[in-house]
Amino acid sequence: xxxxxxxxxxxxxxxxxxxxxxxxxxxxxxxxxxxxxxxxxxxxxxxxxxxxxxxxxxxxxxxxxxxxxxxxxxxxxxxxxxxxxxxxxxxxxxxxxxxxxxxxxxxxxxxxxxxxxxxxxxxxxxxxxxxxxxxxxxxxx
Amino acid sequence: xxxxxxxxxxxxxxxxxxxxxxxxxxxxxxxxxxxxxxxxxxxxxxxxxxxxxxxxxxxxxxxxxxxxxxxxxxxxxxxxxxxxxxxxxxxxxxxxxxxxxxxxxxxxxxxxxxxxxxxxxxxxxxxxxxxxxxxxxxxxxxxxxxxxxxxxxxxxxxxxxxxxxxxxxxxxxxxxxxxxxxxxxxxxxxxxxxxxxxxxxxxxxxxxxxxxxxxxxxxxxxxxxxxxxxxxxxxxxxxxxxxxxxxxxxxxxxxxxxxxxxxxxxxxxxxxxxxxxxxxxxxxxxxxxxxxxxxxxxxxxxxxxxxxxxxxxxxxxxxxxxxxxxxxxxxxxxxxxxxxxxxxxxxxxxxxxxxxxxxxxxxxxxxxxxxxxxxxxxxxxxxxxxxxxxxxxxxxxxxxxxxxxxxx
Numbered sequence: 152x153x154x155x156x157x158x159x160x161x162x163x164x165x166x167x168x169x170x171x172x173x174x175x176x177x178x179x180x181x182x183x184x185x186x187x188x189x190x191x192x193x194x195x196x197x198x199x200x201x202x203x204x205x206x207x208x209x210x211x212x213x214x215x216x217x218x219x220x221x222x223x224x225x226x227x228x229x230x231x232x233x234x235x236x237x238x239x240x241x242x243x244x245x246x247x248x249x250x251x252x253x254x255x256x257x258x259x260x261x262x263x264x265x266x267x268x269x270x271x272x273x274x275x276x277x278x279x280x281x282x283x284x285x286x287x288x289x290x291x292x
Numbered sequence: 293x294x295x296x297x298x299x300x301x302x303x304x305x306x307x308x309x310x311x312x313x314x315x316x317x318x319x320x321x322x323x324x325x326x327x328x329x330x331x332x333x334x335x336x337x338x339x340x341x342x343x344x345x346x347x348x349x350x351x352x353x354x355x356x357x358x359x360x361x362x363x364x365x366x367x368x369x370x371x372x373x374x375x376x377x378x379x380x381x382x383x384x385x386x387x388x389x390x391x392x393x394x395x396x397x398x399x400x401x402x403x404x405x406x407x408x409x410x411x412x413x414x415x416x417x418x419x420x421x422x423x424x425x426x427x428x429x430x431x432x433x434x435x436x437x438x439x440x441x442x443x444x445x446x447x448x449x450x451x452x453x454x455x456x457x458x459x460x461x462x463x464x465x466x467x468x469x470x471x472x473x474x475x476x477x478x479x480x481x482x483x484x485x486x487x488x489x490x491x492x493x494x495x496x497x498x499x500x501x502x503x504x505x506x507x508x509x510x511x512x513x514x515x516x517x518x519x520x521x522x523x524x525x526x527x528x529x530x531x532x533x534x535x536x537x538x539x540x541x542x543x544x545x546x547x548x549x550x551x552x553x554x555x556x557x558x559x560x561x562x563x564x565x566x567x568x569x570x571x572x573x574x575x576x577x578x579x580x581x582x583x584x585x586x587x588x589x590x591x592x593x594x595x596x597x598x599x600x601x602x603x604x605x606x607x608x609x610x611x612x613x614x615x616x617x618x619x620x621x622x623x624x625x626x627x628x629x630x631x632x633x634x635x636x637x638x639x640x641x642x643x644x645x646x647x648x649x650x651x652x653x654x655x656x657x658x659x660x661x662x663x664x665x666x667x668x669x670x671x672x673x674x675x676x677x678x679x680x681x682x683x684x685x686x687x688x689x690x691x692x693x694x695x696x697x698x699x700x
Contacts, residue, residue, distance in 0.1 A: 186644070219677070
C-alpha cells in the first residue's frame with residue numbers, strides 16, 4: 152500500500168505522543184477501538200477551565216500507519232481550539248488532509264470518535280466537579 | 293560486506309530464479325522453441341526431450357516416477373486439479389472430503405466450490421501448535437469419504453503436518469490423500485512413497501524456478517489414481533491437463549528441482565542456523581514475543597512471531613527496507629487478520645501483531661543481523677506509542693477490558 156507523504160511524516164515524526172495525568176479534573180481521556188480490530192487510540196485533552204481552550208493534547212495509538220497519522224494530526228488540530236470547536240472536527244477533514252484511501256477511512260472515524268470520547272470525559276468530570284463543589288458549598292450557605 | 297537494501301526475507305511468497313536455472317531456460321525461448329506435442333519434426337522432438345528430462349528431475353526430487361508428474365500452470369491449478377479431479381472421478385464412490393482450516397486458499401476455496409455442487413467437506417481444526425489431530429481426522433472419516441487433502445507445510449507458520457501418519461491412515465481406509473507440498477518440496481526431504489502420498493502439488497517459483505509453472509504428482513501404482521480433467525483440449529499430460537506445455541518454464545522447473553535436491557542437506561542446515569540465530573537475537577533484544585506454531589515441526593527457514601502491542605502494518609511501515617509479510621490484513625481490502633493465525637487461537641490482537649520471516653538461498657548472517665536490529669528499534673518505538681503496551685505495563689489485563697467498538 153502506498154502511503155501519502157503526510158501519513159509517512161506523521162508516522163515517522165508523530166506529534167504529541169504521550170500521556171497526560173488521567174485523574175486531573177481538567178484532562179479528558181478517550182480510549183476507542185479494540186485490539187482484535189487492529190486499532191486502539193488513546194487521545195487526551197487538557198482544557199484551561201477559565202477559557203475553555205484546549206491547552207494540550209496527547210495520543211497513543213496501536214494501529215496501522217494511517218491510524219497513527221490520524222490521531223497525531225488530531226492532537227495537532229486540537230491544541231488552541233475551544234471544546235466546541237474541537238467537537239466540530241469531522242473525520243472527512245482528516246481524510247482530506249492525509250489523503251486517506253477508502254480502506255483507511257475507518258482510521259479517521261476512529262480519530263473523530265477519540266476526540267468526542269475525550270471531550271465527553273472532560274465534560275463528565277467538570278459536571279462531577281461542579282456538583283461536588285456545590286455539595287461542599289451547601290452547609291455554609 | 294555491505295548490505296544491499298531492501299532485504300528480501302519473504303521466500304514463502306516467492307523466490308528469485310537461480311541464475312543457473314535462467315541459463316538452462318534461455319535456449320528454449322528462441323533456439324529450441326518447438327511445441328513438445330509436435331511429433332513429426334525435430335523442433336518438437338527437442339522440446340519433448342527437454343520436457344521429459346525436466347519431468348525426471350522433478351520426479352527425482354520427491355521420489356516419484358517421471359510418468360507420475362503432470363505439469364500445470366502452478367500450484368493453485370494443481371490443487372484444483374487434484375481436488376476437483378478426484379471429486380469428479382469418484383463421485384459415485386462418495387461425496388465427502390476432509391481438509392483443514394489452515395490450508396491455502398487454493399484448497400479451501402476449491403472445497404467451498406465443491407460444497408456448492410453438493411459435496412460435503414470437513415474442515416479440521418488445528419491445535420495451538422498448528423498441527424491437526426490424527427484422532428479428529430480418523431473420527432471425521434465416513435464411508436463416503438473420497439479424499440483427504442492436508443498440506444505438508446504451512447505457508448504462513450511453516451508448520452509441518454504429520455504427513456506419514458495421515459498417509460498411513462488414508463492407505464488403511466482406502467481413501468485418496470492429496471497434499472499441497474509447495475512449501476516443503478526442495479527444502480527438506482519429502483518422499484511420496486515413504487509418506488504414502490497419492491497426489492502432491494508443487495510450484496516452481498517457490499524453489500528458485502520461474503513463475504507460471506507447477507506440477508501435480510499423481511500416483512500410478514498402489515493405487516492408480518484417476519482424475520477427471522478440469523481443462524479440456526488436446527489431451528496433453530496423459531489427458532489430465534490439456535494445453536501446450538510451457539517448455540522453457542518446465543525446463544527451469546526441472547533444473548530448479550535438481551539444484552534443490554543437490555543442495556538440500558547443506559542449505560536446510562544453514563538456514564536452520566540462521567533462523568534460530570534470528571529468533572534468539574530477537575528474544576534477547578525484545579520482550580513479549582510469541583512464536584506462532586510449533587518450533588519442533590517446522591520448516592527450517594520459517595519464523596512467524598507476534599510482537600505484542602504493536603500492529604503488524606505499522607511495523608512493516610517502519611521496516612520498509614525489509615521485505616517480510618504480516619498476518620495483519622489491514623493492508624488488504626478485508627480488515628480480517630490471518631485466518632491461519634486465528635485458527636491457532638492466538639487471539640486477533642496477536643494475529644494483527646505478527647510478522648512472517650522466510651529465509652532463503654541468498655539470505656546472509658549480515659542481513660539477519662540488520663533485520664533483527666531494525667525490528668528491535670521499530671518495535672520499541674511503536675510500543676512507546678502503544679496504549680496497549682502502556683495499559684499492560686500498568687497491570688491492566690487487556691483480555692478482560694471492555695472495548696468501545698461501536699460502529700466499527
